Amino acid sequence: EVQLVESGGHLVQPGGSLRLSCAASGFTFSSYGVHWVRQAPGKGLEYVSSISRTGEYTYYANSVRGRFTISRDNSKNTLYLQMEWVRSEDMAVYYCAKERGEADAFDVWGQGTMVSVSA
């Protein structure tokens, strides 16, 4: 079964940091670009970041560029999102997603991990 499982979400203070993980199984992880998408409580989906199959190329939404870092370890079939200088507006459920093909729709999504921001 093709699966993505996020972890690492927890309560963090404003200005703090945390790292999210996404464990992939059931497909050849190194053959696909992967992405992070977030959803604030009661709100819609917001694109966060992407990384290419090899990790050579990365892209970030303006709202997180310079504070978040996406990375992957293909030997561990795992995607990461390092979050620094966290703000209240970063509070959301964070989903990882796999693309169908290069620059294509997202065909597999995880169940999400919640990041809460509060002093």
Place this chain on the structure above:
Amino acid sequence: EIVVTQSPATLSLSPGEGATLSCRASQSINTKLAWYQQKPGQGPRLLIYGASTRATGIPARFSGSGSGTEFTLTISGLQSEDFAVYYCQQYYHWYTFGQGTKLEIK
């Protein structure tokens, strides 16, 4: 950034009726558009990609159309499990999502 706008925000219909959801892009995206369904507490599910191609396992009552800047998701004969929130996404230039349409039971 390409802005994607969905309408209506909420659609109230009864089981068995047909639903039409709209999505507009701020510039031409050819057919680089996807539709997703999301139910409470779940991650989104891909329904349609390439504006009109159903994803694996998606029932035939779901259909997508459009190109350029105007797109439509049509659901014929609504079933109880179809009541959810629907999002469109452009992937012509990176990625942006519409704000969603909530399909609720009337």
